Amino acid sequence: MTSLPHSPPRPSPRSFWLPLLLTGLGSVFGANAEEGLRIERLQRCGDLLEREHQDFCLGAAGLAEGEFEVLLNERELPPAQVHREGSGLRLGLQASRLRSGPLRLRQGGRESNPVWLSLNDSQVLAAKPDEVAKNMDGLTTYVDLVSVLIEEDHAGLDEAKRLADKYAAKVVGAIPALNLYQLRLPAKTLVERDALVLRLGSEVSVDAVVVEESAPEKGEEGEAGEKPEKPEKPSGDEWAANRFMDAVNYYRRRIPAKPSPIQTTPLRIGVIERDVDFDSADFADYLGPCRPERAGTCLYARDAAKPDTHGSTVAGILAAKWDAGGNTGFLSGLDGAGPGFEVIVERNSDAGITANVAASVNLVEDGVRVLNWSWGIHRVGAKNVEGDEVDSLVRSGIAMGGYEELLEEFFLWLRREHPDVVVVNSAGNGSSFSGQDEYRLPSSFITEQLLVVGGHQRSERDGVAVDDPAYAVKRETSNIDMRVDITASACTRASTLKPGERGAVHCGTSYATPMVTGIVAAMLSINPKLQPEQLRMLLRRSAMTIGEEYDFEPVQGDDLTAPIIPSERNYDLKNKDIGRSARLDMQKALDLAVQSRDRVR
Template sequence: MRRQFPVRALSLLLASHLCATATPADEPLRLKSLQRCGDLFAATKLTFCLRSEGLGSETPRVLLAGQPLPAEQIERNGETLRLRLHSRAHASGPLWLEQQQRRSNPVWLSLGGSQVRAAGPNEVATNMDGLTTYVNLVSVIIEEDLDALDTARQLADKYDAELVGAIAPLNTYQLRLPVSNLTERDALVLRLGNEVGVDAVVIEESGAEAAERDDGDKKPQTSEWAANRFLDAVHYYRQRINARQAPVETEPLRIGVIERNVDFDTPAFADYLTPCKADERRTCLYARDGDAPDSHGSSVAGILAARGQEAQDMGFLSALDGVGPGFEVIVERNSDAGITANIAASVNLVEDGVRILNWSWGIHRIGTLDVEGEPVDSLLRSGIAMSGYEELLEEFFLWLRREHPDVLVINSAGNGSARSGRDDYRLPSSFITEQLLVVGGHQLSDKRELPVEHPDYVKKRRSSNVDMRVDITAAACTRAATRDGKAPGEVHCGTSYATPLVAGAVASMLSVNPRLEPEQVRELLRRSAMTIGADFEAAEADDLTAPILPSERNYQLDNRDVGRSARLDMRKALELAVDSLQHRR
């Protein structure tokens, strides 16, 4: 007699089987983090640790630049994968996972050797200024005339430290010190700083570098991008590039955005989960997946690459799809090791061919006063930390000038209503170099009946940092993405969001004329700029930007724009970039 299986048990077993097989296919496959691990100093045999969500029981396919990695190079432990690559067999490129007809978000895997480690929760402490600081991880900058790696190893041996990270092009090496508290650290840092061959010691404060926060001022209810002629620029590019008479040849461009992640569960970014090739004349976005549609990274990247039904809902570069040459937007952060990680990521991206870096971040020194004499309370660092960061940034820009003179860094001026050019109180916007362009923020005035070109159409956003070091201003507010894509997102404001407007405009200009040098880009932005503000003020007054000069208005001393602050005109800047092609011939 055949034995019957109990109906209830059979039902439970079937339900369990369905859950086990259906759930992974229903869950989104997301790539949450990707970092170098193992021996960070290995030159050829590289190891990367990848953390994902939504993996099923099978080991997924891992594709780098569209080519699957052999199974023997992949080791799985739960949701974590270890990838073993040989630098001679691969190049930097987008990496993603595929499993059961699902595809993860693509991230950028850089084979660059600049890698630094972040402190764990037990490796930080609160210093006398009330700031969180790394206890046992510091970086040393070695003098240029020495063998930097050999010197760093000697220092590690001398102080019983461990060499754990490096930004070799900047002669910077990260050490794990044998200390357990800040008193021991400070004593050892003092000794390290006095060593022959050590240019500076970099101390990280406040854990992972926070982005420029929302400035907290009153937020608009309507889009402010009209003040920079956003849609006019989109229309001009789409019409002019493919014009029947004298069409314009364009070249693809790679843009680096120093941010943590992007939320791919929002409609604004969901399209990037499908295969993307920049040579198909479209914008491609590579980023780690985040959990918040209104995160800083999502908002900054969205101004460049968000997708929507209407042009006003799209990022500037994605609005050029089908006509533009193809833009690659890489959102990358290296690790959560503060300013040092920002610079390490920037070095790798530049070596990977990035032409523009978007830095929507910056820091103030403790004691910084705003234009009204009140203390600034955002993104503060101690004096000792600022001095180390300043040396690191100086090394970066010296390296850029020497090795990559065509790269342009576009940086937010900051939201402290302070002076952006005070190098002892604000970084990195205070650096004077042709390869750093600084962006302030403006907002619409109450005089909406005026034409967009009128200086009173906009006004300074109260929180924006100011002074002669600011090159240009742009609209400071944007709407965050949402998960359903129907209801409008919350408005975020700050110079962080003005910066990618300028980065997008510059990217389109360089796609038209890639031979433009950083100083020429600045010149075209200033020549094309609309104005904001009152007449020229005394040198010690608080101009929003460097005042427009007669040389920026064809040497017309009586031009009404002379003496006013500069406001981004995206369309006119594009027109001048097209006109510049005639001069190069």
């Protein structure tokens, strides 16, 4: 047990006399005892390049005076490795003696939320508010932090240090797997930074320079058009368009079926988001220890301040507990029949796209099989289907060039080192084109390991069967084109604090994406030998249709996805689905995954 000095509680409304009455009764009866024990922040600090001795800075709310425990993989860290720094903790860990895993706090009868602590090497710094400026496009950009992609025939760290010495810079972060190193430049203005970027980019050993454009600290990661809206249809009706409940029922009945039960495989899912509100009724049950082989679904995340955040809504579609109001998680609906799913919500730091990639590399190295990327960016000047400029989540040409090279290196690394990992990415909400790299990243990449998801919503037509193409329609803001693999329901309900309370409706391709992530994870739990190209094939073979038939002509505003082709319908040239867009059918996808066990060995 570790004992630390009293940590001041977060302020909350009180009457005048109550604090006076409680003064002197000790923190056990004070505000810390009333509020939950929550981990709000955990990230590498100190020297990010140090591999053996790694420091982590932890920010917690509700940590009272007296003894407490810090548990990593359910083993208490020795008190000598836990140090108080102001209102937070600093953990000093020997990486070679430990392994990545869930970390949590315990004090008295209170349990914190578990967060994922990765001991891998990919760590980058975010800029502070005084380290950013507005560029000529009016976008927030980092002044003195940039990243260099080193050519693969060079020793990355050695070359990064050489460049740092040459330009009076310092190496402060890295994604070693991609040969990327983050430099702090001796620049005070954007003019000075841009001059150094040009000189760095001209170095023979440098493949590209990544300039980060995002807000300092907590920046944007959501999609345009995803603010709460008045529901046009109940969320259950929205999800019926993908046979959500049919899929849950099928899995629960088919997997343990006595005549021929199916042996399933545990799975880890990575969700690149910031945090989740564990005060919400959807997630309160995840406080404390969680063993996937017993509990079914485990959720690891930092705690959010409110329940309707982007991360809570995305993670909730995968892991929210049932019958609590708010959201309903697909994977948590499989508890009791499933093998155990670990949902890891992680974002490394607030350093924008670079941090998203760093977190993804760490998670893949920690055994994640499916990554959920409910984010993306458009290039300044990108046009929507109406010919108007996209005005949200845009980045300058210089930033997009660096991001494109960074993401290309990531997918090349993934193909080379982890060919069985699949990334599920939102198509975007700019009413634009998802597959053109001058318009959008990362959805424009052509690789079997990237599934791109568009969004649909329930049509106003009643009395049509769920498999009728008219049952759902393209969501007006959803990006489209041949690069989109499949569409899923774009609308869901946000989490709430009170059990049984109905959350606001949130819509966007960010929320269609975890629908596909969830079903892909379930399919892999049934047949872990399925490869990314086979998963895409099964999703499209099982898909229902949406939209008009467009006979493989150039993409128009009504065309949602790549058209269904004869090989996806048993080469039946007269099949009515051919030429239409693909709409997720979760139940049939699971059925095909079961059938694939006899074909994929």
